[in-house]
Amino acid sequence: MNKLLRPLLIIGCLAFFTAPIEAQKKSKQPNILFVLIDDLGWKDLGVYGGEFIQTPVTDQLAKEGMRFTQAYASPVCSPTRASLVSGQNPIRHGIWEVLGVSDRPYAKLKSPKMATKLAADVDSYAELLNAQGYTCGIVGKWHAGGKPQDVGFAKINKNITDPTLVKYIEENEMHELGEITAEGIQFIRDHKEEPFFLCVSHHAVHAPLYARTELIDKYNARLRKTGISNIHPTYAAMVEMADESTGLLLDELKELGLDKNTVVVYYSDNGGMDGDMYLAEPTPMATTMLPLRDQKGTLYEGGLRVPLIVKWPGEVAENTVSDTPVHSYDLFSTFIDIGKTKTPAQKVDGISLVPLLKQETATLDRDALYWHFPTNMWTRNPKGAIRKGDYKLIENYLTGEIELYDLADDIGETVNLVKQRPEKAKELYNDLKNWRDSFGGLMPTENPNYDRFREHEFDYYRWLDPAVFRKKKS
Helix, strand or coil, X not given: CHHHHHHHHHHHHHXXXXXXXXXXXXXXXXXXXXEEECCCCCCCCHHHCCCCCCCHHHHHHHHCCEEEEEEECCCCHHHXXXXXXXXXXXXXXXXXXXXXXXXXXXXXXXXXXXXXCCCCCCCCHHHHHHCCCCEEEEEECCCCCCCHHHHCCCCCCCCCCCHHHHHHHHHCCHHHHHHHHHHHHHHHHHCCCCCEEEEEECCCCCCCCCCCHHHHHHHHHHHHHHCCCCCCHHHHHXXXXXXXXXXXXXXXXXHCCCHHHEEEEEEECCCCCCCCCCCCCCCCCXXXXXXXXXXXXXXXXXXXXXXXXXXXXXXXXXXXXXXXXECHHHHHHHHHHHCXXXXXXXXXXXXXXXXXXXXXXXXXXXXXXXXXXXXXXXXXXXXXXXXXXXXXXXXXXXXXXXXXXXXXXXXXXXXXXXXXXXXXXXXXXXXXHHHXXXXXXXCCEECCCCCCCCCCCCCCCHHHCHHHHHCCCC
16 A cells, blocks of 8 residues: 555655745746836936935945946837837837827927827737736836736736835825835735736826925025025925835835845936926926936937936846946837747837846947937927937927037037038938838928917916826825
8 A cells, every 4th residue: 555655645745846946936037126207317316426316225226236327218208108118119109299288289380190009919018028927017107008907017906004105105195106105015015926027107206396395395405505506406305205215115125035036127207307387486497407408308318318227136237337328118128038028029129238237348239229209299399319329410300400419529419510520410310311211200290270479389288287286186
């Protein structure tokens, strides 16, 4: 009888020990925490040279990973967010402006028709990661067309009962920062036993400006002490609140023993705001992008260049810096590379940053970065741009004006080199035009309602009013 039972006993023991081994293999898939800040300027963080706003958590994150000095985005939120999800340049996915806003009705040109969501045949990184056993969630802002659940993101558990998190929500209702943070922490707790992807997508530090009173008081005092007056104290307080939120998320990962197996990515969806005509605050309304030129909504560096930090324990060397130009759609390719997913169905423009993350001297197989922004919404003008090597060319679709800058010598884009270097300008202009034509890039058309005396008029969006924003949850 024992001889008959012995083989069964051995099989049972193998099954008993094999199950944990398989679970361990599954747990080795790295989690991904993606912190996406809204309208964060390139120089706002201390690690990027900011001297006014205190961001100890993010600064430490950069010391533990890789900081990118030439990371780019689209000039406004929706195209960047759609590119993150799809891996495509906005000229390909068709969302090139903020969703839900309208043209200036009396502008000289009329914007072309824009897509309102990603095409049905696009594989999001969430869908691709799900197939590899991940659970993908996003808390906070979406603004990429449709709903997150339409493209593979899980429904978020909003039933927060932890007294500490409830208190944090109550004390940080500004831009729903407390709620977004708490839901992110709850998601991590709910999915700690399986590989997860979590995007914590803040509404901060977008307008309208409001933050906790004690932090506003702190930065008013710092303003008086430092004399730095081109960053709004309330904006600074918002940035510190977002930094604090990131710290709570990282603390949770460490508390659960997940920090060594989690890739942390920190990014902004476009350049920062140095002024905003929708609010009563005097300019500068928020922050400064200096030495970069201009702000969000433009194709100058101040509108496109953003912070990007990646921490990947055991894979990314600490305190490393990459000067390689990268873009939002590269993060799509990076996420699915980390998750070892199948190839997406759609054509993508992103290149995985994994080789670069693992070896800072690595290079990307890319000749140039391109932007197509055929907009007449708000006060913006339709333009296109190309960055090739250190040179950047901007074409104004309204006036036909061409600007050429050497970013290596002129990061502030102060000297237009078109006349000094006509051959280089011609080369980049032809590259930009050929690239745009290869996609059948839609261009603005003449507006039959053009009125030179009213072309400055635009619609006011009530969600920009702080009073309206505060009442959203009531």
